[in-house]
Structures are given as C-alpha cells and as structure tokens.
Amino acid sequence: MANDIPTKATLTPFDRPNSYVGRNLSRPGARRAVAGRGTYTDDVVLPRMLHGACVRSPYAHAKIVRIDTTAARKAPGVALVMTGAELAKRCTAPWMGTLKVFEGMKSAPQYPMAVDRACWQGEPVVFIAARTRAEAEDAAELVEVAWEELPVVAEKKTALDPKTPVLHASLGDNLAFRKLIDTGDVEAAFKAADHVIEETFEFGRHTAVSLEPRSMIADWNPANERLAVYISNQVPHMMQYLFSRTLGVPEHNVRVVSHDVGGSFGMKIHSYGDEVAACAASMMLGRPVKFIADRLESFLTDIHARENTVRAKIGFNKDGTITAFDIDDLSGIGAYSQYPRTSVFEANQILNITAGPYKHPNYRARATVVYMNKVPTSQYRAVGHPIGITVAEALVDRAAETLGMDPVEIRRRNVMEDNSYPRLTGSGIKVLDLSHQACLEKLVRLMDYDALRAEQALLRNKGIWRGIGIAAFIKGTAPGPQGLYGAGGAPIAAQDACTIKLEPSGNVICAVGVSEQGQGVDTVMQQIAATGLGVPFESVRVISGDTETTPYGGGTYASRATAIGGEATYQAARKLRAEILVIAGALLQSDPKVLDIRNGVVVDAANGTLRIPLSEIGRIGHFQLGELPNDVQPTLSVTHRYRLLDLPYIFTNGIHGAYVEVDVDTGFIRHLKHWVVEDCGRIINPQLADEQVRGGAVQGLGGALYEHCIYDENAQLQNGTLADYIIPMAVEMPDIVVDHVQTPTGQSELGAKGAGESGTGAAPGVIMGAVNDALRPFGARVTIQPMTPEVVLQALGKL
C-alpha cells in the first residue's frame, strides 16, 4: 500500500518541520492576477508598435490563382502587406511535421502561410501590419484573392478510398501514419474466451479554448539584429529554436519571453504560421508587431484534437477475467502534421494507454492516421488518453453487464496489483510505482458506492434515471529522453534545469526552464527551492518564461513541470545548500557535516543552535571574500539539470467516479457529482494539485458533453463562436471530490509525478459509463461524444 499517512519509518526530508512540501501555500501570482496587475501579452505596449491581421482562406481547399494587394497597401495606416509567397522567401526551409521515431510517417512540407494553395479553411494567406488592428482588418478586406476551388477531403472514413482526392500528390495517398502493437495472441484469446464483445466509438473534434488567445509581439532590432518575441506560450526555448530556424536568425539572438499566460492546455506548444509572419513583418519593418488571435481565428487556427473513430473488442471469461483487447483507431488529423511535435501523437498514445490498468496478456492495437482539409490536430491536454480510456472502460462495463457483475468488482479482479511492479502493460510499456488497487478502494469509500447504488435503485422506481460510472486510467507524464520528441529529432528539451543563486541579501533567485500558465508552477518551484535549501518561502523568487534569464529547458507540457523541473530545482537547491555549508564551515571553523540550514539560518544540525544567517553568507560571499580561506571560492550559483534515465514517461494512475441523471424525455444529462482519486506521487502543494485535477476534469467533461468543432461536407467550420461552440460552465459542473494516493516515483528524490492531466483523461470515459448505466433499463447505449441530447435521444430510439 502507498504511504498515505507517513509513519515514523517512512519519514523523509520532506517531513522536516521547515519543509514546504505538502503544504497549501497560496500562489503569489494569484494575487497579482486578481488585483488586475498581471502582464499578459496584450498588456505589453512597445513604442512604434504595429498590429497584425491576416487574410485567411475561406475555402478548405483552393488554389491561389493570384493575389492583388494594391488597394490594401494604400489603405489608411497600413505599413506592410505580405503574401505567403513573400514570407516563404524569407524562410530558410519549409516545416516538416515528422519525427523519425514514427516509422513510415509521411507529411508534406509546409510554409507558415499558404503559398500557392490553401489546404484548410482559416489557413493564413496574407499578413497585414497596420497602426491598429481595426485598420489591419479594414485592409485585409481590400486584398483580392482569386481562388480556384479544389476537391475537399472532409471525411476521415473515406480519406483512403481510391476515389478520394489526394491532398498532397507527393505523398501518394492521404495516409499519414500506421502503427500496430500486437502482444500475445489476440485471435487465440478471443477463440478461447467465454465472451467477446465488439463496439465502435466516435469522438468529435474539439479544441482548447484558452481564455487568453494566442498572443504575441515580435520586436526586431535592426541595430543589433536581435529578435525579441513576447508570446503567450508554454515552451519558450522551443519557440526560440522555431523562430531562429525558420527565419534564419542565430538562436542566441532570439529572445522569447512568456509573461503571464492565460491558459494553454497544450495548444500553445506548436508552430503557428501567423506568429512567424508577425516576426517576419517586424524584421521587414524594424518595428514591433503585435498579433492577437481573435476568438474566431482561435477556433479556426488553434490546433484541434480528437477526431477519432475506434472499433474495439474485449475478450473475457465467466469469472470476469479479461483476456484480450483489440482496438482499431482511425484518426482524422488536418492538412499537415503540425511541426515540430507532429499530429500522430494522439493515435500513438491511444495505442499506448488503452486498457493500461489491466492485466490482460493479449493486446492488439492499430492506428490509421489520415490527412483531411481541416486545421491540423495535435497535442491537447491528456493527448489520446480521453479516447483510449473511454473505449477500454466502456468495454469493461459491457463485460460486467454481460456477466451481471458489478463494475467495481470486475475492475477489482483485473487491475494490476499494487505490489506487482515493475511490469509491462499490454502495450509493452514499462510501468512502476502504480497503485490501482489502493485508488480503487479509496474511490469506493469516497463515493459511498453501495449507498449510491441503493439510491439509484430506489429512484428508478420513481422514474428517475441515474447512473454511476467508474473509469480507471494510466497517464503518461513527464516524458524523458527515451520519449519521442528529442529522440525523434524535435528541438525539444527532455531534460530541465534550474539555476539557483544566493543573493548578497541572503535571498534566493531561482530561474527555471519550466514555465507557468496560471496553474502554480512558479509557486511549486518556490516551495521546492525553499525546502531544498532550508530557507523561508518568501525569501525565494522564481523566474520563468524567459530564454534570456532561465536555463535551457523544455517548458511545461505533458505534466512534466513538477516531476522534471521540480527535481532539477530540488537538486540545485541541495547543491547550493552544500556550498553554503562549506562556506559556513570555513567561517565558523566547523565541519560542514554538522551544520544545517533552517529557516534561512545556518544552525548546528544536532541541536538547532543558531550559527550564522544566510544574509551574512551572502554578504561575505559577495563583498568580503577576504574573510574566506584561499581555497574557498564561492560561486553561490548552481545549475542542475535533471532527466529521466531509462523511461520514456513516468506513468501515473488513478480512477474516476461519476453520478449522473438522464432525462430520458429530453436527452439532457445532469452531472450530479464527480470523484477523482489519483496518484501523482509526492504532492508539493495539495491545493494546487487538487485544482489541476478539477480543472482537468472539467475540460475532459467538456469534450464528452459539449465541445465539438462541427464541419460541414465542404470542411467549413460551422461554430466559430462561444455562442455556438459550447464549453462547460460552473453552473453545469458538479462538485468534484479529489483525493490522492501518494506513491512517490523512484526516479527522483522528490518523488513527484505529473498531475496536470489526471483529471482530463478519464473524465469522458467515466461520464459515458455513468450515462450508459442510467440508460441500461431502456436497453439504450451511447457510444458517441459529445453526448448531445440528440445523441441520447437517438440511443433511446425516440427520434
């Protein structure tokens, strides 16, 4: 069992009295945001700044016959009108969204703006810089593009049919990638199984909808040939590489700054052509150019995700033992694979994680990823997990139903045992330190499961149809060098780093490569640094989100900040602590081994007697070095880098529960209550971890219930506003009860695993399970997301 309550035997350095690990400290950033003193990118105003707007393709697929920009160039306030062809000339080479770890993957070269052909509605075609955004939009209307419409690939299911047009002739067909995982002998297992059930699931394309849209200012200084980019982003160093490589500016002359970021969710880790265009415009004009995507542009051009169809089979025996899973995924991505992370991760993760909690020895999973004339899909919070988890948990529920077994009981019989690690999942992933059994039992207690079942039965007699869902999951977090980006050739750091410095005042500056998007990364790093060093929380200031002032890092994505960046920070703090103790030892003529730092003061480790405050170490270490012996040369600045050693990811686990009520006349679903028990290892700030889980769950529920990028047969987006693309709001969301099992990872001293996506992955699956549980008396079943009233009514045969 995991160490829920530390006993004397399991006390760690993090249980020290002046440890900040495991404590709810409020985010200093929250106060700033609430006071209206945040600095979001649009708050930044530079002298002589211009504003950008784009002419975008109104068609999903069309040839650009010619572009007449004469009138636009003459429009009031216009400084620059740049076509895609003009931008392409300034680019070193087109992007190619492939990674060599994805064997056989194909994509077509892509320029930041369409050159002679647009391949999705919304693809940028012309960039305009003007005095105001309104003037830029006025000028955009004056650009005349002669289009010749081309046949559109709008449907993934027919994308590979011989009669479907091929999007990129050089690729030969519309296939981006195929993958097969085949372990054990699935066919034999199905033959031997007492039961085999097959079902097909549909997932609707949706997108991130960050409160702050993509926002940036490019500021080229022709005097020193340096490019500064202020951008709402998660990965400053990757963006530095991207702008440098695309526009041919040496990397050390590109500075990327991400101030406050108003949500990102994986959407802000990609290349976007309009952002490169703004940089090029600034370079051409020698003036700062701001580009803020408006909401319509966000819906049209932010990466989308999860347009999938999955056919899946489960084999199981009368006693509830699951023997095999077989899944076949069809992913419809966009017109290109998004550079540099690709658009095949979703499919790849579905194959990796589906049925990941279970012990079945036979697993076969296929993915077919196809191109279509739509905006590219790519990594969005919990990549692939919502799909894989929904599919597997729905089949496990079907198995339970077939056997008349309780959904909890069938999971109890099939999850991997907590004492059985390390072991491999059916997909061949090595997993360590998981706690499926502990999480399951904790969830059952937390939900008061038996009482809920009793209530459900009672209410059914009154014509009230409630359902209970259970969904277990594994989640890949904190990718390491064995993962896919760096190994696949992408310029994305798998390690992360912290530079920690003792200032003359005795205060501490902690610069980290991971970045903050409002979730509290900076606070968590501050807690870790203060703990590692032994100083008060308030004496540490964290700097992040600036390539000029932080050590090279991967930024924040894939639930990596605390697990990777946190360990780098902890070890950096420990190294600085050791150096401070050497200095203190020299000054105090003590053995550093008998000294400790507590609450910002060097003390005798044995009895806590105060010896010398860090302000004295800082003063002497910077200003009065003559007091030190010649062989002690303080650096008072330490950089530590950390990476996972032998794993592609730190896998985590957890389980969700949901209680819903379905109005079987209207098809409306009321989500009554949601529970999550998850294991993200050692928790640094429980409140922030809980809120990550809650926010993540809401985002997952959004995709399952409401969110859908609806395209017509010409691949035209039908709902590009927040009135038509609906997202979950507080009123519709239930209370989300969060609890944890803490099994620290053995991969780091800190023991933290990722938490940011544990709410998202299983939320769609658990609510679909709950809805189907409610519909069971009617023999109805929903297998389509989002589960709109129409989907539910169709399942009930009422339409």
Next chain:
Amino acid sequence: MKAPKFSYVRAESVDHALALLDQHGDEARILAGGQSLMPTLNMRLSRPQLLIDINRLDALKGIALQGDRVRIGALARHVEVLNSPVVAKNLPLIAEAMPHVAHVAVRNRGTFGGSVALADPAAEMPACALALGATFVVQSSKGRREIAADSYFKGLYETARAVNEILVEALIPVEKPGTVSVFLELARRHGDFAMAGLACHARIDKGVIAEARLVYFASEVRPTLATRAIAAIKGKPWNDATRDAALAALADDLDPMTNLHGSAAMKLHLQRVLTRRAIDQAVARARAA
C-alpha cells in the same frame, strides 16, 4: 474582430432619433443594449453607416402598471424586468421566463425592447409577449401606432416594425385571476439560446382547459402560436386523449429549423415533451390556486 467604421450619434430625444432614421433609413441602426448588435458589428456581419444611441432617452424607460396593462418601456433592461415587483405581481409568465434570459452581464445591458425589435427566434421575451397578447407601440416621425403581437412577428428576424420606426414600449395585459402561466425552455447550458421553448397562458376551470395560448419558440423562425394544438385542447379535460391529440396537432403547427443545436425531428420531439410538461404544470397550478 473589430467593427468596420461607422458614425455614432447619441440621440437627444425620440424625435431626434426618428429624424435621423428618416434621414439614413436602412443605413442606420438603433443602439440600445447592444448585446446582439455589437457582436454582429465586430464580426463584420453587419455594416451600418450610423448607430443611433437611444440609451439616454428617458421616454423609453420604465416599467409601470397602467390600468389593466403593464407598460414596459423599450429601454427597460432585462435586469430591471427581472427585479420588477410590478412584473412579478402582474406578469408571472415573464417573471418565470426572465431568469432564462442569457447571463447576468447580458441582462445588465440588454433591453426588453431590443429583444422584441430584433426578434431572435430563440429569444424568450417575444414568445412571452405573444402568449400574453401584448401590444407593441412603435413610433415614426409621422406618429405612433400600435401593433398587436399576433401580427408583429413576421419571420426570421422580421417584424412589422418599419425601417423608420422605433419600438417605444410594450403594453402587456396583466394575467387575470383564474388564469395560469407556465414558461419552459431547454437550453444546453443555463442562459444559452434555447433549442426548444414554450410560453403558455391558460384558463383552466375544474380541470377543463377553457382557454389557452401556447407559443413555441427557438425551434421556429419566429414565436409561433400553435392554433391547431390549442384547438385540440380547448374545452377539454387534460387527459391522455387530449394530450395525444395536442401532440399530434403540433406537427402541423410547427415547422422546426434544423441547425447546429439539433435536427427538426428532435426539436419537434422536445416541443412535445415541453407541451406535456407545461400543461401538466398549468393544471397543477390551476388546481393549487
């Protein structure tokens, strides 16, 4: 998402606004709460040359009981209607519908008159006004005229108000003792535009439906009085046979639009569900009264 250029005039009086309307005709738009107009401008779906801001015209404000009618000035904000004791006492249907109108921020700016003038098919107030047999007063430089709600709503965003007229007020008969009303709508999220909705006003004597007005909205291009369904229930007790007849008749009364929110078939289904629920509730309310 920035509006194209337009001119703006803040009207000093109703006559001033009307003179501007005469001068600019269809090139001008009246700016009241702006909750529909401003997004339309910002998305460049509409490009009027002139906005005539009527927000400071006191003559168009206020909510008051006038004899057996409630006058709601065109500029009354949704929030004022929501909080009005006059409305709560005399127009329970509108009081019941009001919390469904959008969200707090929209209700603080949006106006009753704007909702009626725009005639969005999913708007609640047009349906309620029609159910209660309201009269709309419009004014041009030539004078005022009254238009019965029954002949006001013509089609999708189409009303009997002429280009040179301003909607100045609605006169809504108070709900008489012995009558009941029920408002129901189905929206994906609270405050969203509804997929289906029903405003019902009826007199039910000892379980028999003596009179009823059933107005359906959201599914139709305009708020629609369901004359056949009404005929099917009028003078009848509310039982299975009456219900089945009413629900069958609805197919002829309604012509639901298929759109992003659902198919025509689903909307007809939902309107039938609402019909059953609304009349069940009306009967229960009549019994309780």
